[in-house]
Amino acid sequence: MTVHEILKLRTRALTPAPPARDRPYVLCWLMQALRARENPALDVAILLGNAEGIPVVVVHALENRYPYASHRLHRFILEASLDLEAGLKERDIRFVRWVRRSGESEVDVVARLAEDAAAVIVDDVPTFVTREYADALAKRFSGAVWGVDACCGVPMRAFPEDLGTTKKYRAAHQPLRDLHLTTDLEQTPRYPMYDGPLDPGGSGAAELTADGIDALIGECGVDMSVPTAGFSGGRSAALERLDYAVREVLPRYKWTRNNPALTDDSSHLSPWLHFGVLSPREVAAAVREAEEAGRVHPAARYKFFDELLTWREYFHHRCRFNPDYSRWAGLPEAARATLLAHAGDSRPRVYGLEALIRGETDDETWNAAQKAFALDGWMNNNLRMYWVKQLIKWRPDPREAFAVACYLNDRFSLDGRDASTYGNLRWGFGEDKRGYRELPVYGWVSGRGDAALRRREGVPEWLAEQAARPVPDIAVPTDLDDLLLRYG
């Protein structure tokens, strides 16, 4: 396949219109692929601009009303946005940022900038508001809107049918990796930077410096009760962590990844992968290079790639075919039926949202886990598996338990709101294998204890320490109605 064919495979038309003639730029709207390089959405925009003889303008718009907009998420996104701006400047590509303090939605702003564009190219993500917003623009804009897959290493459209199981997906995915992970897709802009007027309008055009981020967020009306977490959203921080993870974490990854007590249990790259600050292609390239240099064992690379490439991309794949992927209604019928059949079983403990948000249950392991979400914005995978299973027994109704799991993950985890979020929560609620026996409350969905986790080196002490951490005053929703509306 040629580079053009690969980029075409990554692209789908969201409107039937062809690109318009005699417009001054191609508009590239980056919602969740916040990087200036190794970005197929940008590459497609440049390719089109070069063909039309015009430059590309990149817009990053951040409104304050997406679900769970908070100090934590806004800060990460704006840090990423600053490095995106710097990276585009190096490439002579015009950038415009808009941060809503009041007034319009992100889609309104993009629609206005689109009036002068030959086409709008947007990164194509199959879930959460990214999908909703791209569809909303396509509904109201009469020109060309193309969605480009910038989030998977092997394009989602390489698999036209739902493959249904990871086994089938892995078998189909593996032979395509060499081509899609190693072909250089980068396009070079041929036309001078657009220097005409650009008015995103409204109250949101934002000049930004690193020092001004918190002050700007303070004016945005987002949830300031969710504290910032120990990750910087910038590309430089992401590349630094990637380099460190490949050198220090990957060689031991197979043995450490299930021990949350270790500082470098796993790569900790998921927040940057979620917000597209890093692409899976460049993560895979760094790992392969280390393997070729003899610094990473093939077995470690295999395990890591199975998470990064098989599981992560499988969930994106499944999500594409199931519009209800993040809803109770979209869970497999058998899982819903068995959980509902046990909805009337007695539950020794039921916890309200406040105790759950704050990690104040009578289960130390769970409290430690929830505090990782509430305070750090990230949790170890093995701990997440335990965390999700307990929620099933702590709400009176399994629909509510599912909504609460999605809510806690989406609101607090930096990597939440992702296809991998819902894929894994669905696993917790019985998507995969049927349990070995029918249990109270869980029915045929398997439960999970913490005995194996607690046998790992240093884990009991670590859990006690983590569970004792104080949590600041985090706002608590008054009822579950909104959650059930979103995830029911």
Ligand SMILES: Cc1cc2nc3c(=O)[nH]c(=O)nc-3n(C[C@H](O)[C@H](O)[C@H](O)COP(=O)(O)OP(=O)(O)OC[C@H]3O[C@@H](n4cnc5c(N)ncnc54)[C@H](O)[C@@H]3O)c2cc1C
């Ligand atoms: C209940 C539950 C909820 C989860 N919620 C999320 C979520 O909101 N967002 C998210 O990205 N992942 C989620 N995961 C998957 C996994 O826990 C995280 O991706 C992983 O812990 C991130 O840490 P890391 O970057 O150090 O991963 P590493 O182990 O270093 O793996 C590298 C990358 O591979 C991918 N990956 C790893 N494990 C998985 C997995 N099980 N499924 C899909 N992709 C994986 C991630 O992109 C990760 O960054 C969840 C898992 C469970 C059990």
